[in-house]
Amino acid sequence: MREITGVHRLRVRYNEADSMGVTYYANYLNWFTLGRTELLRDLGLPYAQLERAGLLLPVLEVHCRYLAPTAYDDPIRIETTLANLSRTRMGFRYRVYLETGPERLAAEGSTEHAFVDRHLRPIDVKKHFPEVWQRLSELVGS
Amino acid sequence: MREITGVHRLRVRYNEADSMGVTYYANYLNWFTLGRTELLRDLGLPYAQLERAGLLLPVLEVHCRYLAPTAYDDPIRIETTLANLSRTRMGFRYRVYLETGPERLAAEGSTEHAFVDRHLRPIDVKKHFPEVWQRLSELVGS
Amino acid sequence: MREITGVHRLRVRYNEADSMGVTYYANYLNWFTLGRTELLRDLGLPYAQLERAGLLLPVLEVHCRYLAPTAYDDPIRIETTLANLSRTRMGFRYRVYLETGPERLAAEGSTEHAFVDRHLRPIDVKKHFPEVWQRLSELVGS
Amino acid sequence: MREITGVHRLRVRYNEADSMGVTYYANYLNWFTLGRTELLRDLGLPYAQLERAGLLLPVLEVHCRYLAPTAYDDPIRIETTLANLSRTRMGFRYRVYLETGPERLAAEGSTEHAFVDRHLRPIDVKKHFPEVWQRLSELVGS
Numbered sequence: 424m425r426e427i428t429g430v431h432r433l434r435v436r437y438n439e440a441d442s443m444g445v446t447y448y449a450n451y452l453n454w455f456t457l458g459r460t461e462l463l464r465d466l467g468l469p470y471a472q473l474e475r476a477g478l479l480l481p482v483l484e485v486h487c488r489y490l491a492p493t494a495y496d497d498p499i500r501i502e503t504t505l506a507n508l509s510r511t512r513m514g515f516r517y518r519v520y521l522e523t524g525p526e527r528l529a530a531e532g533s534t535e536h537a538f539v540d541r542h543l544r545p546i547d548v549k550k551h552f553p554e555v556w557q558r559l560s561e562l563v564g565s
Numbered sequence: 566m567r568e569i570t571g572v573h574r575l576r577v578r579y580n581e582a583d584s585m586g587v588t589y590y591a592n593y594l595n596w597f598t599l600g601r602t603e604l605l606r607d608l609g610l611p612y613a614q615l616e617r618a619g620l621l622l623p624v625l626e627v628h629c630r631y632l633a634p635t636a637y638d639d640p641i642r643i644e645t646t647l648a649n650l651s652r653t654r655m656g657f658r659y660r661v662y663l664e665t666g667p668e669r670l671a672a673e674g675s676t677e678h679a680f681v682d683r684h685l686r687p688i689d690v691k692k693h694f695p696e697v698w699q700r701l702s703e704l705v706g707s
Numbered sequence: 708m709r710e711i712t713g714v715h716r717l718r719v720r721y722n723e724a725d726s727m728g729v730t731y732y733a734n735y736l737n738w739f740t741l742g743r744t745e746l747l748r749d750l751g752l753p754y755a756q757l758e759r760a761g762l763l764l765p766v767l768e769v770h771c772r773y774l775a776p777t778a779y780d781d782p783i784r785i786e787t788t789l790a791n792l793s794r795t796r797m798g799f800r801y802r803v804y805l806e807t808g809p810e811r812l813a814a815e816g817s818t819e820h821a822f823v824d825r826h827l828r829p830i831d832v833k834k835h836f837p838e839v840w841q842r843l844s845e846l847v848g849s
Numbered sequence: 850m851r852e853i854t855g856v857h858r859l860r861v862r863y864n865e866a867d868s869m870g871v872t873y874y875a876n877y878l879n880w881f882t883l884g885r886t887e888l889l890r891d892l893g894l895p896y897a898q899l900e901r902a903g904l905l906l907p908v909l910e911v912h913c914r915y916l917a918p919t920a921y922d923d924p925i926r927i928e929t930t931l932a933n934l935s936r937t938r939m940g941f942r943y944r945v946y947l948e949t950g951p952e953r954l955a956a957e958g959s960t961e962h963a964f965v966d967r968h969l970r971p972i973d974v975k976k977h978f979p980e981v982w983q984r985l986s987e988l989v990g991s
Contacts, residue, residue: 437740437754438591440584442637442900445969447580448908449878456721456875460780470721471780474868481915482874488910492969495584496744496755543871543918579882579896584758587827590766591740594733598863602922612863613922616726624732628770634827638886638897685729685776722873726866726921733864779868 424563428504429462432522435497445492451530452485455517458503459534462515466505466562468555478552480513480536481543487532491521498522499529508563510549510556511538566705570646571604574664577639587634593672594627597659600645601676604657608647608704610697620694622655622678623685629674633663640664641671650705652691652698653680708847712788713746716806719781729776735814736769739801742787743818746799750789750846752839762836764797764820765827771816775805782806783813792847794833794840795822850989854930855888858948861923871918877956878911881943884929885960888941892931892988894981904978906939906962907969913958917947924948925955934989936975936982937964 433454441447459480463470470480493499500520507514512535519530538548549556575596583589601622605612612622635641642662649656654677661672680690691698717738725731743764747754754764777783784804791798796819803814822832833840859880867873885906889896896906919925926946933940938961945956964974975982 434744436737437744438583438589438737441580442582442584442586443905443907443969444584445907448911449580449875449882452875452878453720453722460718460721469780471778474779479869481869481871481918484912484914485874486910486912489908492907494755495758496753543869576886578879579886580879585763585765585827587765590769591733591736594736595862595864598733602860602863611922613920616921621727623727623729623776624773626770626772627732628768630768631766634765636897637900638895685727722867722875724868725864726868726870728868731864 424508426504426506427462427466427562428502429458429465431458431461431501431503433457433499433501435493435495435499437495440495445494448487448489451487451489451519451532454499454501454519455485455503455515455532455534458501458517459515462503462505466558468558473555476552477541478548478555479539479541479543481539482534483537484535485532487530489530491527491529493521493529505563506533508559510547511545512536513538566650568646568648569604569608569704570644571600571607573600573603573643573645575599575641575643577635577637577641579637582637587636590629590631593629593631593661593674596641596643596661597627597645597657597674597676600643600659601657604645604647608700610700615697618694619683620690620697621681621683621685623681624676625679626677627674629672631672633669633671635663635671647705648675650701652689653687654678655680708792710788710790711746711750711846712786713742713749715742715745715785715787717741717783717785719777719779719783721779724779729778732771732773735771735773735803735816738783738785738803739769739787739799739816739818742785742801743799746787746789750842752842757839760836761825762832762839763823763825763827765823766818767821768819769816771814773814775811775813777805777813789847790817792843794831795829796820797822850934852930852932853888853892853988854928855884855891857884857887857927857929859883859925859927861919861921861925863921866921871920874913874915877913877915877945877958880925880927880945881911881929881941881958881960884927884943885941888929888931892984894984899981902978903967904974904981905965905967905969907965908960909963910961911958913956915956917953917955919947919955931989932959934985936973937971938962939964
């Protein structure tokens, strides 16, 4: 399959830093969520619409490595890659860059998601949301 | 009406302090929510059950004054008072105490809530949830 | 004094909505903080720089009224106004607009801040940070 | 080495659930932090004291698998295990149990930490904080 990557920029919010003065580790997961939101929008599949239609993407697994600290007001670039896709699952990879001074890779991670319905029951996205499946398949060329 | 007060204790979480090293101001609102949760449980009206039954209490207004800083791991006591009640609204007051050393009042505030249904439409709690109304009326003696 | 207003736009993050499906009330305070950050940057006084120089602005008091719910992915506009200024204090007002459909005022609020040093001791900003004071005085015309 | 496990209980806070009605995935990392805080306190090494003394434990890596959803007000038990220790690093494992009905494992994960000083420079804990090292070594029997 083809990998597809989207880019989103933000600044570290005041409340995202902790008393060490650096971004608290759980907040990178919020940025991953932002990265997914913006990538799915770019792909013509806004997640807010998917959820209203009854297609949810809860997280099964997350991994993150922290490579360089970031701090309040730092400019950040998140690269989000749709890395794997099946009829029941979808996976993303993330690279978080610090854009001040010489660019640095601040963190990298991944999330794995299940396709589920409103009642959190696993579903076959090809069967229950054929248009979403077609769009995704076209994009990744599978 | 009678005022009813409940007490809840917690320690400041690591992620609740900001880069000044003190609790970030919005987190006191999370503590207010905890205080309400525990007071309603004490009163025999657990909010999780109310929500499942279709009675929601969104916030219409909040106010908070910050009197002394608190920091990571500080022991905190929240006193939550059911301060006003009508068929369409409910109000709470909060006092947040720092329990290290000589006790200090760290913050005080209030929230005002509407009774609404699942679709966020205002409701008359006496009409739509008579048992909840009866319990609340008995408690405050109105 | 002259009032000065800045504008900042964002989308509601996934993790900012609660299980009612609407933005949790404490998150509006994070948006107020964002509004202040962007207004101070516009005024040539980035808060990250002020903090590094030893000038902190802890919140003394916050007030917020919630007028219309907002939800995940909604486009939001925050208008932040520098509303009062003295040698020891600074106050802001906020208006949060929902920009989908016919624009609606979703919330309005205010915060009051003290000028303090790194040790959270109150300071006279005119005396200890004369350049900051001069810039602020010019802006508000006081 | 011996593994050491501590137990901490909490209820899911209202603001920890997202619009799916289940605990948002990043909040499990806050619970991991709570688990570490309470385990270190049990071991006679309160993290707040370590930080004041200049010994910080930033996260290098985190991993979490989500096995069963949890929701607002659910009673949760976190088991935190000190899983590895060297002079420059420390690792923890976590198991998060849902305690309503028949107990379920809701999530499991791990974090890896560096020993650093106030300036986030890596340090040899045996050399710079010999008492902390001695206490930890005794505990894990290394």
